[in-house]
Amino acid sequence: RKEVEQDPGPFNVPEGATVAFNCTYSNSASQSFFWYRQDCRKEPKLLMSVYSSGNEDGRFTAQLNRASQYISLLIRDSKLSDSATYLCVADNYGQNFVFGPGTRLSVLP
Amino acid sequence: EAQVTQNPRYLITVTGKKLTVTCSQNMNHEYMSWYRQDPGLGLRQIYYSMNVEVTDKGDVPEGYKVSRKEKRNFPLILESPSPNQTSLYFCASSSPSGRNYEQYFGPGTRLTVT
Numbered sequence: 001r002k003e004v005e006q007d008p009g010p011f012n013v014p015e016g017a018t019v020a021f022n023c024t025y026s027n028s029a030s031q032s033f034f035w036y037r038q039d040c041r042k043e044p045k046l047l048m049s050v051y052s053s054g055n056e057d058g059r060f061t062a063q064l065n066r067a068s069q070y071i072s073l074l075i076r077d078s079k080l081s082d083s084a085t086y087l088c089v090a091d092n093y094g095q096n097f098v099f100g101p102g103t104r105l106s107v108l109p
Numbered sequence: 110e111a112q113v114t115q116n117p118r119y120l121i122t123v124t125g126k127k128l129t130v131t132c133s134q135n136m137n138h139e140y141m142s143w144y145r146q147d148p149g150l151g152l153r154q155i156y157y158s159m160n161v162e163v164t165d166k167g168d169v170p171e172g173y174k175v176s177r178k179e180k181r182n183f184p185l186i187l188e189s190p191s192p193n194q195t196s197l198y199f200c201a202s203s204s205p206s207g208r209n210y211e212q213y214f215g216p217g218t219r220l221t222v223t
Contacts, residue, residue: 043214
């Protein structure tokens with residue numbers, strides 16, 4: 001079983017739609033969680049950190065459920081520019097970054 | 110400009126010919142790491158370094174070596190490359206920041222071993 005699992009997609013959604021991605025992690029020692037965005041085999045870039053209390057950054061909302069060991073990302077009002085692969089990451093105090101395989105999103109006009 | 114640089118960006122080589130991929134960061138980060146990315150498998154950690162002269166194996170270290178003689182540099186060495194090391198390689202660096210450790214990635218090195 002992979003340490004971090006994601007639905008690979010692709011998710012094809014129309015512009016303006018709301019889309020949600022889930023991610024599960026198996027290492028209960030994981031302390032920090034992130035969502036990264038990766039465009040077409042370019043380097044991953046941090047989208048947002050995920051805090052226990054949940055956090056929001058514009059159209060993006062991240063949630064963490066430690067009891068169930070899953071992380072979610074909600075994108076509201078999808079834009080064409082949101083098309084990318086979204087990578088979920090679980091980390092243990094900077095010593096063990098584990099990436100999920102990524103979920104591919106295509107926002108269609 | 111804060112950045113992580115990798116060289117070369119593209120490399121085609123033959124089986125058994127030693128090669129080094131360089132990685133350098135200008136952010137004074139303690140932590141550096143190498144990943145490979147393959148279709149369907151995502152990013153997998155090869156080696157990481159918590160600081161100068163401190164390195165440790167990641168999930169897929171076989172066939173690779175690293176060194177950390179200076180804080181800014183973390184080269185990846187393939188002593189005898191094989192075709193199964195054909196992949197997209199990323200170097201990353203980070204430093205503790207509050208509760209989280211954001212990683213900054215280099216632009217990637219696309220390696221083909223024939």
